[in-house]
Amino acid sequence: MEMDKLVSLCRRRGFLFQSSEIYGGLNGFWDYGPLGVELKRNVRSVWWHDMVTAHNDMAHLPGAPSPFEMTGIDCTIIMHPQVWKCSGHYDLFHDSMVDCRQSKRRYRHDQVRGRWVEAKGQRIFVSTMAETSAEQDDVQRRALKYFHLRGKNADQLQWDGDFLTLPEVADLSRVLGPDAKSLGTLTEPREFNLMFKTFVGALGGAESTAFLRPETAQGIFVNFKNVLDSTRIRVPFGIAQVGKSFRNEITPRNFTFRSREFEQMEIEFFCHPRQSKEWYQYWRDRRMSWYTALGLAGERLRLREHDAEELSHYSTGTADIEYAFPFLPPGDFGELEGIAHRGDFDLRSHMEGKLDPNTRPLQLEVDADGKPRWRGSGKDLTYRDDLSGERYIPHVIEPSAGADRATLAFLCEAYTEDEAPDENGKLQRRTVLKFHPRLAPLKAAVFPLVKKDGMPQIAREIYAALKADFPVFYDEKGAVGRRYRRQDEAGTPFCITVDGQTLKDNTVTVRDRDSLCQWRIRADDCVDELTRLLKRGETS
Numbered sequence: 001m002e003m004d005k006l007v008s009l010c011r012r013r014g015f016l017f018q019s020s021e022i023y024g025g026l027n028g029f030w031d032y033g034p035l036g037v038e039l040k041r042n043v044r045s046v047w048w049h050d051m052v053t054a055h056n057d058m059a060h061l062p063g064a065p066s067p068f069e070m071t072g073i074d075c076t077i078i079m080h081p082q083v084w085k086c087s088g089h090y091d092l093f094h095d096s097m098v099d100c101r102q103s104k105r106r107y108r109h110d111q112v113r114g115r116w117v118e119a120k121g122q123r124i125f126v127s128t129m130a131e132t133s134a135e136q137d138d139v140q141r142r143a144l145k146y147f148h149l150r151g152k153n154a155d156q157l158q159w160d161g162d163f164l165t166l167p168e169v170a171d172l173s174r175v176l177g178p179d180a181k182s183l184g185t186l187t188e189p190r191e192f193n194l195m196f197k198t199f200v201g202a203l204g205g206a207e208s209t210a211f212l213r214p215e216t217a218q219g220i221f222v223n224f225k226n227v228l229d230s231t232r233i234r235v236p237f238g239i240a241q242v243g244k245s246f247r248n249e250i251t252p253r254n255f256t257f258r259s260r261e262f263e264q265m266e267i268e269f270f271c272h273p274r275q276s277k278e279w280y281q282y283w284r285d286r287r288m289s290w291y292t293a294l295g296l297a298g299e300r301l302r303l304r305e306h307d308a309e310e311l312s313h314y315s316t317g318t319a320d321i322e323y324a325f326p327f328l329p330p331g332d333f334g335e336l337e338g339i340a341h342r343g344d345f346d347l348r349s350h351m352e353g354k355l356d357p358n359t360r361p362l363q364l365e366v367d368a369d370g371k372p373r374w375r376g377s378g379k380d381l382t383y384r385d386d387l388s389g390e391r392y393i394p395h396v397i398e399p400s401a402g403a404d405r406a407t408l409a410f411l412c413e414a415y416t417e418d419e420a421p422d423e424n425g426k427l428q429r430r431t432v433l434k435f436h437p438r439l440a441p442l443k444a445a446v447f448p449l450v451k452k453d454g455m456p457q458i459a460r461e462i463y464a465a466l467k468a469d470f471p472v473f474y475d476e477k478g479a480v481g482r483r484y485r486r487q488d489e490a491g492t493p494f495c496i497t498v499d500g501q502t503l504k505d506n507t508v509t510v511r512d513r514d515s516l517c518q519w520r521i522r523a524d525d526c527v528d529e530l531t532r533l534l535k536r537g538e539t540s
């Protein structure tokens with residue numbers, strides 16, 4: 001699937017718009033339109049339903065070491081600045097960037113790609129920030145320009161090897177920056193903290209500096225004691241949160257994949273240290289099957305365990321659920337969700353002060369005078385098991401997903417081009433979004449075949465009956481074939497049509513978006529039929 005087609009469908013049909021588009025847009029920020037808002041809301045609410053509200057704490061689920069409880073929380077975006085000092089974000093949450101002295105542009109070091117090329121006795125590295133599908137054209141165009149060659153002399157360019165990323169290039173003096181005209185204009189890489197700064201209150205000085213949260217997780221850790229004290233919840237249990245996070249990404253790109261404002265769906269699962277490995281495996285597999293059940297099955301989805309070098313010192317396991325997004329080079333996958341075994345790092349950091357993640361066992365990070373680098377809350381975040389009397393700091397398993405990335409993956413997977421017969425039986429090309437019915441923005445559309453003979457009245461009655469329970473759409477404009485096509489593009493799984501036969505026997509046609517099968521049901525049974533059809537695909 002070509003990404004351009006999906007991007008243009010998303011705009012045309014109101015799934016996604018550039019933020020502040022009438023002012024030229026703001027890089028890294030996206031708005032969800034009328035269909036997009038429903039799709040993303042469904043992603044979030046299906047996640048919350050499956051992970052939190054529908055969870056049966058008395059059941060022993062397959063693969064889980066024991067029954068467990070789940071609950072939720074909704075924390076503020078701006079939190080006490082000490083949170084980010086103790087969590088490590090203040091000191092460590094950065095990306096490496098390079099600046100171009102000529103174009104004054106700034107790039108994320110590992111996102112600059114390019115190829116070595118030789119011409120006229122000179123070998124240079126031509127870099128680019130173009131999307132994968134356009135990067136060869138971009139480097140070729142710029143290499144020709146650099147060497148003062150015409151397009152017809154492109155065979156004079158001797159390409160050497162495949163695309164590399166900038167960190168793989170040792171000598172920056174031979175690099176032609178992505179927007180530069182001469183060589184060697186890129187600076188050595190420097191660190192850039194990704195947290196957005198703001199000020200709390202009217203004074204605006206250093207003491208009032210605060211940060212927009214770069215993850216929802218910390219709100220859960222700092223409320224661990226509140227949740228324990230205000231409920232009768234017992235370890236093992238998970239606290240879930242869905243909400244906005246902000247990262248000042250150096251080069252946001254690939255549609256919504258890397259945005260500066262996005263939503264996360266995170267669980268912090270607290271368990272006994274002895275059982276943490278089993279719980280890690282349970283969550284890794286459970287989260288993978290969530291995506292599969294919602295339609296991301298097949299080779300484009302994979303679960304990748306981090307190898308030892310990729311793991312934080314305190315983590316005994318991390319896995320990423322990844323999807324082969326169409327904008328990535330063939331064979332590359334992008335992260336949808338990380339499932340991390342975080343040990344007791346977070347609770348201890350908020351209790352004792354910032355820990356040094358490079359120590360094992362974890363030790364408090366101290367300054368030159370031996371004082372804590374960042375002081376913790378000093379609050380007791382241990383857990384006492386009231387049955388065994390044991391007191392310990394629970395270990396944490398963290399399944400951390402992105403709502404926007406999941407939405408984008410569901411859009412990519414759903415996008416299909418096939419053929420369907422029009423009202424005269426002639427095959428026509430159609431674009432269809434084959435969303436899982438649970439995710440589809442609209443569950444059904446209701447049409448009168450023609451705008452006469454009382455058909456619109458019957459169709460409106462059906463629409464009103466359905467509307468009480470489902471997001472449905474009524475359409476009586478234009479040829480019925482075109483109305484079907486519009487619903488296919490919106491990903492609506494079922495269309496209900498009132499036709500001549502309805503006037504005789506009070507039955508209507510139901511059409512399935514994917515199989516194109518049609519069958520008749522009684523007009524009075526539409527609510528039951530749609531309930532049955534949607535229930536058929538329910539998962540957890």
Ligand code: GAP
Nearest residue numbers: 215217257258259262336337338400401402405
């Ligand atoms: N608490 C752990 C944490 O935040 P992460 O891997 O940095 O881990 C978790 O983020 C998820 O959040 C990612 O797997 C991704 O789905 C989403 N995410 C992270 N940065 C993002 C960005 N710039 N734009 C969109 N989604 C992002």
